Amino acid sequence: MSEQHAQGTYVEPGQEYTRDTNYIEDRITRDATDGWPVEAGRYRLVAARACPWANRSVISRRLLGLEDAISLGLPGPTHDARSWTFDLDPDGRDPVLGIERLQEAFFARTPDYPRGITVPAIVDVPSGKVVTNDFPQITLDFATEWTEFHREGAPDLYPEALRGEIDEVNAVVFRDVNNGVYRAGFAGSQKSYERAYRTLFERLDWLSDRLAGQRFLVGDTITEADIRLFTTLARFDAVYHGHFKCNRDKLAEMPVLWAYARDLFQTPGFGDTIDFDQIKKHYYVVHSDINPTGIVPAGPDESGWLTPHGREQLGGRPFGDGTPPAPPRSGEEVPPLAVS
Incomplete structure (x- = not known):
């Protein structure tokens, strides 16, 4: 088997990239409509550091203080055509689920599951079955269905009065930015x-205009909309600018968005979930049809993420009436930034 086949292919010659958005749509809710009740200790969030969609769920879990209620499994940064693997864990097995590949949890739910094995995924620990990999709904449910287990001082990431506007912003950001970088890179x-x-x-110019006079995307506090945009911006210069040919400007050359991204990065719960080494290794190694040499770039210099951003002058209250989360749990820390 060739390395390209082993890693999977991402570009269809002559075709526009279209993301498969058919996910397992079961939800974990207070009323257990889909058979999955909110229950502390029952579920495990499997979320690779490298993946922007998974990164959202890790940030949400941190901000809301759900660490005691929902455990975290961390696959390594690379995968093959079959599945994400737990190669960072001792003996290459997730210590709670006891599996080597996330694929095993999908197969426990649906034998020979035919679609992509994606993260984030929430797994029911007693049965070993995946409950859902519907990443947009996972974070919304963390904010609205798991309130009984939120930490004291947890922010309201999906305030009811702003949900319509948040949903509108999320829709265009997903289409043009979150997925837009992939539509360019996999074209x-x-x-x-x-x-x-x-x-x-x-769309990035539109976002710059929107954020020039307000600190956050919707309202004066951090919401779900900021989480969704941040995970793309965090990967922009390290990956999307070069690897995906999104090279009109670097993020660091777009003053408003660069300051906005630094503001969030320096906010507890955001930058302390980012592992640039894993991010770069994932994209440059896994996408072997785009980067056949498998060489992972040494740059860019990460120290800029810690420079003053000045966004506090716009006002706003990052956590609203709440408080920042505690530092990451032991075993969930990310390496310090590499400074050239």
Whole structure:
């Protein structure tokens, strides 16, 4: 088997990239409508540091203080065409689920599960079955269904009065930015690449205009909308600018968005979930049809993330009436930034 086949392929020559958004849509709710009740200690969140979609769930879990209620499994940064693997754990097995591949939890739920084995995924520990990998809904449910287990001082990440606006912002950010970088990077034709490229930077310009006069995307506190945008911005210069050819500007060359991203990065619960080494290794190694050499870039210099951002002058209250989360739990820390 060739390395390219082993890693999977991501680009269809001549085709526009279309993300498969068919996920296991079961929800964990207080009323257990889908058969999965909110219950502390029952579920394990499997979320690779490298993945932006998974990173959202890790940030949400941290901000809300759900560490005691929902345990965290961390696959390594690379995977093959079959599955994410727990190669960072002793003996290559998740210490709670006892599995080597996340695929095993999907197969426990649906033998020969035919779709992608994606993170984040929430697994029911007693049965070993995946409950859901519906990443947009996972974080919304953390904010709204798990309130009984939120820490004291947890922020309201999905305030009811702002949900309509948050949903509208999330929709365009997903289409043009979160998924837009992939539509550029996995484009199979020049035309589809250039279309995605233009749309991406038009939306980033729109976001810059929106954030020039307000500290956060919706309202005066951190919400779900900020979490969703941040995980893409955090990967922009390290991965998307070069690897995905999103190179009109670096994030560090877009003053408003760069300051906004630094503001969030320096906020407890955001930057302390980011592992740039794992992020770069994932994209540059796994996407072997885009980067066949497998060489992982040494840069960029990460020290800029810690420089003053000045966004506090815009006002706003990051946690509203709440408080910052405690430092990451033992075993959940990320390495310090590499400074050139």
